[in-house]
Amino acid sequence: MKIGELAAQYILELGPLYDGNEAKTLFNMAAEKVLAISSGKLIMQKDLDISFIDLQKLLSILNDLQIGKPIQHILAEAHFYGLVFNVNENVLIPRPETEELVDWIISVCHKQFSADSSALPEKLSILDIGTGSGCIPITLKKHLPNAAVSTLDISAEAIAVAKQNASQIGTEINFIEADILTFTSEEKFDVIVSNPPYIRDLEKADMHHNVLMHEPHLALFVSDQNPLLFYSAIADFAKTNLKPKGQLYFEINEYLGKETIEMLTDKGFVNIELRQDMQVKDRMVRAEIR
Ligand SMILES: C[S@@+](CC[C@H](N)C(=O)[O-])C[C@H]1O[C@@H](n2cnc3c(N)ncnc32)[C@H](O)[C@@H]1O
Secondary structure, eight states: OBHHHHHHHHHHHTTTTSOHHHHHHHHHHHHHHHHOOOHHHHGGGTTSBOOHHHHHHHHHHHHHHHTTOOHHHHHTEEEETTEEEEOOTTSOOOOHHHHHHHHHHHHHHHHHHOSSGGGSOTTOEEEEESOTTSHHHHHHHHHSTTSEEEEEESOHHHHHHHHHHHHHHTOOOEEEEOOTTTOOOSOOEEEEEEOOOOEEGGGGGGSOHHHHHHSOHHHHEEOSSOTTHHHHHHHHHHHHHEEEEEEEEEEOOTTOHHHHHHHHHHTTOEEEEEEEOTTSOEEEEEEEOO
16 A cells, blocks of 8 residues: 555545544654654655555554544654644643643743853742643753753652653753642742643533543543642742742633632732633743742
8 A cells, every 4th residue: 555545544444533634644654663763754754655564563553543533642742833732631731722831931040040051040949730742841941951840749650750751851850749739848949830631520511532532531621610729739839939039830621711810819929910821712821939
């Protein structure tokens, strides 16, 4: 079978789950991994015959996609801010909006401390809450190499994945297994960041079947009654554990920007800024402690 023919089969058979563009992207990701041909070059190779072994692999990926498995779980990797992370069913697949949050932190830290990341002070310390794959702390450490970066998660399984990623990417991170709702520490940080669970049970109905079936609910959901549970607990922690003028960054539920700002204002945070993501949804908040 030729590359172009298999691409057409993907688009046809994934029709019930994905539109044509999505199916094409999925084929490109699968083919790039199995055939080691960059997606940009696939179109020029569409008449190339696929070997029997590679065809079996690509058909098996198509089968997994048809039962709704995310491509990142099938390939066991996800791309984030130019880095490749191992992922499995115990961690959230890193999202593009989280890349935007990380980009915001890196640019503020570079501006505040130096135009040159290598000149950052040794003492810049960062805590990420809700490690998942480790995409936030590992990317921050990669771009702010002189920072001391810690990260915390309640899930031992998630921490295992993140540790593997930190070691593969060559970053030194301090991992803490703990529940942020009860965690206390004497340590003070310059930056605290979190992308905590924020999807209300009532929003489940609007979610893609893929996410509901295959991503860890521990990473995603909060009750309708107390949707800011984690934000409020993390803000309280930040009040005691940020250095003066320290910064708090959150990825937020697009529907709860106003409520998140009110909660931070009530707790005494200043210079609160809400940002939208590339899809023009309220998605990130930055605040400072006096
Ligand atoms: C939305 S995911 C974010 C993962 C990763 N930071 C990312 O952006 O892809 C939230 C993470 O918070 C963790 N988590 C959930 N409840 C927690 C708790 N009580 N204490 C600490 N971490 C918790 C989950 O295990 C999950 O890894």
